[in-house]
Amino acid sequence: MSMAERTQSFKSHTRFLPPFHFFVVPVLLINLLNAIGHLWLEPTGSMAFQVVVATALLLLALLSRSQVVTVQDRVIRLEMRLRLRDALPPDLQPRINELSHRHLIALRFAGDAELPELVREVLDGRLTTSKEIKMRIRQWQPDWLRA
Structure with a gap:
């Protein structure tokens, strides 16, 4: 099914990246727990270092994902400010900067016609x-490219 054939709504807009959420993170978490278990059974410097490495790998995965989402949020905020300049009536345009980052990110799903009211x-x-x-939002604009 292509992106054009799929629909997106409030209930279905959350995105999971299966290789990351259902493989990488669980494997790294199991690796950390395994390293902790081995350290418990054999408390040596080498085993302690394995726990440190396992922790670092898990943090690396989580932080890399977090940074990607942060960058995308910045792009969305810029995109929405530009879009709002065109979509809002003159009385609301000077107030664009009063919208929080979370507001701008949520409003991106709205069609231009309903943006002024929202x-x-x-x-x-x-x-x-x-x-x-x-x-x-009544006319949901899907975001299939969300990281």
């Missing part, structure tokens, strides 16, 4: 969380 509700305090914003 932004007004966010700025008026009627929508405060990412979840609330996403649940109010």
Whole structure:
């Protein structure tokens, strides 16, 4: 099924990367637990170092994923600020910088036609969380390229 044939909504927009979430992280976690078990049974400097290496590998995997998502969030915020300049009426344009990073990231799923209404509700305090914003979106714009 191609991306054009699939649909995305609030309920289905969370993305898992199976090789990372269901293979790499579990294997590295099992490796750490195994190293701790061996250290418990044979408390030597070499085994302690194995625990340090296993911990470093797990942290490397988690931090590399975290950094990718952080970079993508920065790109989304920039993209949304540019998009909002075109989509918002003149009275809301000067208030774009009042939107938080989380608001901008959640609003990216909204179509241009509903952005002014949603932004007004966010700025008026009627929508405060990412979840609330996403649940109010009627014309979901999928993001298939999310890292």
